[in-house]
Amino acid sequence: MGPKKKGKKKSKEELEEERRLKEEEDLRIKLEEERRLEEERKRHEEEERKRKEEEAKSRAAELIRLAEEFDASKEQIQTKAARLQEELRHRKEIKDWEKYLACETKPDATLEGDINAFLNSWLLEDDVDLPSVVKSCEEARHVILDLIYVCIEAQALKNTALVQRCEGFIKHLMDLTQQKIEANTAHIIQYADEYLDQTPNVNANSKGEVKITGACGPVKVGIWVNIVPKGLRNKKIDFSDMEMIIDVPKPVVMQSLAVRAIYLPYDNATDSLRNMDIALGGVFCIDLLRLPPPPKRARGWIMRELSNEKINRLEYPLEGSVATASLAIKVSVALPTNVIYPANPRVGWWDASNEIWVEDGISEVLLNEETNILNFNSLKLTNIAILQHRNANFIKHSWSLKMSSIQDFSNQKAGPNCVAHLKIQNDMYRLIHLEITDIGVRLLSPCVKQLEELNCSYMPSQEILKRLAIAGINLMPLPIDDVRFGIQPKESLLEENLIAELIQIASAFEIKSYNGDCDWDPTLMSSPKHAFFSVKEIVWPLVTQSTEEEVKAMDVSEYIYVVAQIDDETSAGMKFRTNRSVNPYDTYVHLKQALSPLSTPDAKDRMDNANLIFEYNLLKVLSLLRLFSYTQYFRRHNIEEHRITEEVDEVHLNKIPDSVLNESSSVPVENVPLTTPTATTEEATL
CATH class of the missing domain: 2.60.220.50 (Chondroitinase Ac; Chain A, domain 3)
Structure with a gap:
């Protein structure tokens, strides 16, 4: 069979016509695509314009609503502050009268005149007997300790002038103590x-x-x-x-x-x-x-070269x-x-x-x-x-704050009326447990012989935290520590206002550090303008009047995640939002208002009638601990491993080294440090 015949070859005119038609088709397609893209661009621009208009309207409405909420709450806040000051004044009068009846000679560290009088009196003393000098130094140590407590309380309440005054007196007394010992030493070696x-x-x-x-x-x-x-x-x-x-x-x-x-x-x-x-x-x-x-x-005379003390x-x-x-x-x-x-x-x-x-x-x-x-x-x-x-105990992995039922203390004649439990976990200890009440604060864990006094009695917030620091568990980072250890703290406005808001809901809500369960932007976790935490209403069926139907209707069984953030355009400077709100503009100036739609009537009643002295003690504790600036567990630790539970269970026992269990099976698990103090490294402490 012979070869197939080839098709007729296209002429030059036909090829040119095909090329022309193809170019026209390509041009048509290109113009249609450009027209489609232009229409799509215009549509997106229109949608973006409408979205921005809606956002602007929502933002304007938000700012108006937040301003109204802020103005409406001013009078209530001022009234509450006045009631607190009156209660504190009344308690101070009682304490001063008790000191007067006891004929206490130690100066009042809160009064500048008393400290100056003590200093002048001590300067005039000219003892050469070493035991007498040491006794006077011990008396000065008690005054120094009182000044330290006043200084720490002033730090918690942001009273800068009082802090500076106390620090000046403390330094003066420490220097004078050294001078007294130096002068007496010079006298002894001279004679x-x-x-x-x-x-x-x-x-x-x-x-x-x-x-x-x-x-x-x-x-x-x-x-x-x-x-x-x-x-x-x-x-x-x-x-x-x-x-x-x-x-x-x-x-x-x-x-x-x-x-x-x-x-x-x-x-x-x-x-x-x-x-x-x-x-x-x-x-x-x-x-x-x-x-x-x-x-x-010589001849009954003794000649000495004087050293001028x-x-x-x-x-x-x-x-x-x-x-x-x-x-x-x-x-x-x-x-x-x-x-x-x-x-x-x-x-x-x-x-x-x-x-x-x-x-x-x-x-x-x-x-x-x-x-x-x-x-x-x-x-x-x-x-x-x-x-x-210095920072061995600063960084917290997790913490929780929960009010206890008042019925737990109904049998105590002189016991507290309000009790909350603050539990903290850090690099050194699985559990540091503070009991905060309206009559003071007590340490429940660690429970060791070195801390017996702190375990047995209620003390002012500043005193127990300072004594805990003296014992080796310093939980109070100072602003200078932020620079010293390279910590990015929360902005002071956020930190202070957030604590003021938390104490108002503590009587009705359990508060916990953020555990990462909510789907929020993780880049904001370390932002100095944002703070995250979770809350859950405390339900006491036998104590409150809320029925089971009311509790179920409010859905208070799950944690509510809250974000507090700085907003410079608002009157208060910050605002709150919960994860239950779909609209990002559904924010509130006050945390109490943000949780109001999610609270039972009983919770609202407890917040409205909270114990002011309890809130005052809690305010000082939270302000000194700076939990939001120094809780950074999520950066280095598995969240589930460090989550605090209500009670120590068998899971914790698996985390204790066998050597510890073998040495002493009676040691409570919460008292066992997470790491040995000597093993603290720069990475572990920061």
Whole structure:
């Protein structure tokens, strides 16, 4: 079969016609597409214009409604504030009268005149007896402590002027305490020869040594004067009243000098930005002091070179000595029993030039947990302390606040009328549990011997939080800590107003930290202008008048997620919205109003008739803890793992190391730290 014949070849005119037709078709399609896109663009523009118009109308309506709500609530807020001030004034009058009847001589830390009178009176005292000086320093310590409580309360209430005044008085009293001890030390070493054979508080012997101690409460001072150098062995100086033993090496014993030891139960180091540590349990100060020239005796006269109440410290190791382990001064000291110490404590000395605590030069640190005796060797003689990372307990993983039924306390004659439980979980502890009432605050967990006083009695909010910080659980970050540790805090307006709103709903709603369940923009979590949390109405069927049908109708069984955000265009400066609102403009100035459509009549009644003193105590606690700025568990931890439950269950037992369970099966699970204090790293604490 032959090959197929090829089709007729198109002519040039036909090809040109086909090309022309194709170009016309392409042009038509292109014009239609451009027309369609233009129409679509116009439609989108029209829709966007209408949307913006609707948003503008909704925003305008929102601002009008928020302004009306803000104006309508002013009078009620002012009336409530006046009632609170009247109640506080009445309680202060009762307290002042009780102090008057008790003939209490301690000055009132809230009165500037009382503190000035105390300072002037103390300045005029001219005691040369060490126990008397230490006693006066102990009295000053009580005043300092009262001032610290007033200062912390002023911080909680944002009273800047009072904070500055208290801080000035605290520094003045601490400096004056040091001056009194310095002046008495100068007197003792000036007249050391006269102490060789006298007084019950002086331990002297014929070998030319003088040892004097003074201890009153936690304030302790001991001085050993080596008038006549002798011996070729180490000298063990036993300050028994101080519960301290200092073993000095031969180069010290062979020189005429003095060794002084001081313990003050507070950290008087400079609070610089570089200082990342705090002194846990107070500060021990050990100094080597140069003795003045010995007196000259002639014809019954004694001639001395006066030092003008100044002392000369000696650098250690002494001049001509090389810093070696054999020259380390060995110290054994009994630690305060009201502080929780880590099993392997860090000990450091204060570097005044750099204003930081330094651990170099301290070795062989050993803490006997049974006797609370700390042993260490030091090549540095200055302020020495057990160190703790300043922010060890700042970061919270989760927290919850829930009111208890008043029936739980109906049998107590003098018990609280309102009780709420604040539970916190952080890096160090599975559960820190505070009971907040109208008569004070009490610590329920941790429940350990070091915190027995805090577990047993109700105290003012500022006092219990400060005593908890002294014990090693500092939950109160300061604004300077935001800079020191690189924390992005919530804006102060948001933080302050949010706390003021939360206390108004605490009597009717359980409040919890945000657990990530709501589908909100995660980028806003760390925004300083937004704060997220959840609430759920507390239902007490046996206490309230609400029926089961009312409760079910209001759907109060599920948590309501709330966002608080800064809005500079509103009168209040901020607003609230819940996840139950579909419309993003459905916002409220006050949290109470935002929850009103979702609240039962009983919840509204409880909020309207809340105990003002309870709310005042709660306000101070929340303001000092700064929960919204320092709750950052969602950044590093599994949310489910750190969610707080109402009671400790078997799940928690699986999280405790076997070594802990084997050592003591009676230790409550909530008292077991999440991490060992010594294992705190920069990542763990930040």
